[in-house]
Amino acid sequence: MTSAQREALRQQARETRAWARQLTAETLLFRADAEVHRVRSEVALAASTELLKRLQTTVSKYAAILRKLDEPIERVIADAKQLATEATVEVRMRYERPEYVLAAKVQPELVRWSTDGYLGLTR
Numbered sequence: 001m002t003s004a005q006r007e008a009l010r011q012q013a014r015e016t017r018a019w020a021r022q023l024t025a026e027t028l029l030f031r032a033d034a035e036v037h038r039v040r041s042e043v044a045l046a047a048s049t050e051l052l053k054r055l056q057t058t059v060s061k062y063a064a065i066l067r068k069l070d071e072p073i074e075r076v077i078a079d080a081k082q083l084a085t086e087a088t089v090e091v092r093m094r095y096e097r098p099e100y101v102l103a104a105k106v107q108p109e110l111v112r113w114s115t116d117g118y119l120g121l122t123r
Helices: 003-068 073-092 099-119
Strands: none
Touching: 003 073, 003 099, 073 099
8 A cells, every 4th residue: 555545544443433423422412312301201201190180080080070960960970071172272372283182181081081981980
C-alpha cells in the first residue's frame, strides 16, 4: 500500500469515525427521550387504570340507586349513553376530535357497568 493510499484510508477512517460519533450522540438522545416517554406513559397508564376503576364503581352505584328509585333499565342505559355524550362535549373543548369518536370509546363500558350495577352484578 502506498503512502497516498494509506493517507486516503486514514482520512476515510476519520470521516467514518466522526459520522459514527454523531450517530451515537443522536442514538443516545433518542433513547433518553424514549425512556422519558416510556416512564410518562407507564405513570399515565397506572393513573388511567385507577380512574377507570373509580368510574366503574361510581357508574354501577349510580345505576343501583336508580333501580331503588324504580327507574326502568332502559332509562338507566339511555342515561349512561347521555353521560358519555355530555362528558365528550367537555373533552372537545381541550382536544379537536369528533364527539361521536370520543363517546364511542367509553359508551359501551358505561352501559355495561350501568347494567351490572342495576342488576347487582359484579365482574
